[in-house]
Amino acid sequence: MKNYKLLTPGPLTTTDTVKREMLFDHCTWDEDYKIITQDIRKRLLKLAHVSEDKYTAVLMQGSGTFGVESVFSSVIGDNDKVLIITNGAYGKRMCSIADRLNLNYVTYDEEYDKIPSAEKVNEILENDKSITYVSMVHSETTSGILNDIEAVGKVVKNMGRNYIVDAMSSFGGVDIDVEGIGIDFIISSANKCIQGVPGFSFIICNREKLIASKGKARSLALDLYDQWETMDKDGKWRFTSPTHTVLAFKKAMDEMDEEGGIPARSKRYRENNELLIKRMKELGFDTYIHSNQGPIITTFLYPENCNYTFNEMYEYIKDRGYAIYPGKVTDIDTFRIGNIGEIYKEDIEKLYEIMKEFLNGKEELR
Numbered sequence: 001m002k003n004y005k006l007l008t009p010g011p012l013t014t015t016d017t018v019k020r021e022m023l024f025d026h027c028t029w030d031e032d033y034k035i036i037t038q039d040i041r042k043r044l045l046k047l048a049h050v051s052e053d054k055y056t057a058v059l060m061q062g063s064g065t066f067g068v069e070s071v072f073s074s075v076i077g078d079n080d081k082v083l084i085i086t087n088g089a090y091g092k093r094m095c096s097i098a099d100r101l102n103l104n105y106v107t108y109d110e111e112y113d114k115i116p117s118a119e120k121v122n123e124i125l126e127n128d129k130s131i132t133y134v135s136m137v138h139s140e141t142t143s144g145i146l147n148d149i150e151a152v153g154k155v156v157k158n159m160g161r162n163y164i165v166d167a168m169s170s171f172g173g174v175d176i177d178v179e180g181i182g183i184d185f186i187i188s189s190a191n192k193c194i195q196g197v198p199g200f201s202f203i204i205c206n207r208e209k210l211i212a213s214k215g216k217a218r219s220l221a222l223d224l225y226d227q228w229e230t231m232d233k234d235g236k237w238r239f240t241s242p243t244h245t246v247l248a249f250k251k252a253m254d255e256m257d258e259e260g261g262i263p264a265r266s267k268r269y270r271e272n273n274e275l276l277i278k279r280m281k282e283l284g285f286d287t288y289i290h291s292n293q294g295p296i297i298t299t300f301l302y303p304e305n306c307n308y309t310f311n312e313m314y315e316y317i318k319d320r321g322y323a324i325y326p327g328k329v330t331d332i333d334t335f336r337i338g339n340i341g342e343i344y345k346e347d348i349e350k351l352y353e354i355m356k357e358f359l360n361g362k363e364e365l366r
């Protein structure tokens, strides 16, 4: 069997036991299946530290972007205005979604290696009372930087605006007190830190604000309120449910509990990340981010007078069992290595040995 481990930010390497769940073709209308959906929704609320009377979880078919687009197209009304904060490609993607939907929006564009400033957000909101929503990314997978959603959240709440967070690559891997921060809609997906397989996104919603959005949706398939209304009754999905993904996700949640929940998982990721950066520095690679590096994925710079391409390095590493990721920052040449999923320190050490061997081979050619 073809096999390598993914050092990418999702889809990521899952356990064999999670994969095995998908060998069963589950029926969607029976009680067992609906109970699984309801159980997942309940447990997501726990992971987000929110109370059931104030928040509710909606599962939405499709990848993470479908979840972001579902929120944007369903809750931001024609009379609303959204401030989109960007410091990477995923923030920019929110702008593309807003463009397609013809939403009224303004942006605060930060440099890709800096976190957005809460003071700046405060200033923007003070100067524009017509802004009703603020939207930002938590872990900007473009660079690996971890944005301060708490500091920005304080400002947003203080100014009485609504708050949307794309926590796609951090939810479950970084502890987030969603209710404490006051996030109204937080989005993540099945194939990131909870370590499931691709197929759906999930949105944890402020119940009151979700209900207030009824009838606003511009899309049928991505209608967040309608999806919730159907699902909340008894766990039935509108339209075909990604059954295999749902079964795998439930198993992934069980395994996350067994590992020790978010505290244990975030510790493992953090330690993987620290070891990765340490070893890569030993090999002569500097990181693109110098402060607020997140624990999920790291962007590395190529050393000076480097005599190989990304593809050469990628193929060499892949042949030896690991897949790394190309760079995504726009101004400089970089590559990325993720450390989430079923990845342990041993994997990082193995990668280090492979990279060392590769670089030694390249040195000999000089």
Ligand SMILES: *Cc1c(COP(=O)(O)O)cnc(C)c1O
Pocket (backbone or CB within 6 Å): 009, 010, 063, 064, 065, 066, 090, 137, 139, 140, 141, 166, 167, 168, 169, 189
């Ligand atoms: C993965 C990811 C997404 C969603 O990407 P999809 O390819 O649609 O799953 C959105 N935002 C961030 C920050 C991500 O890491």
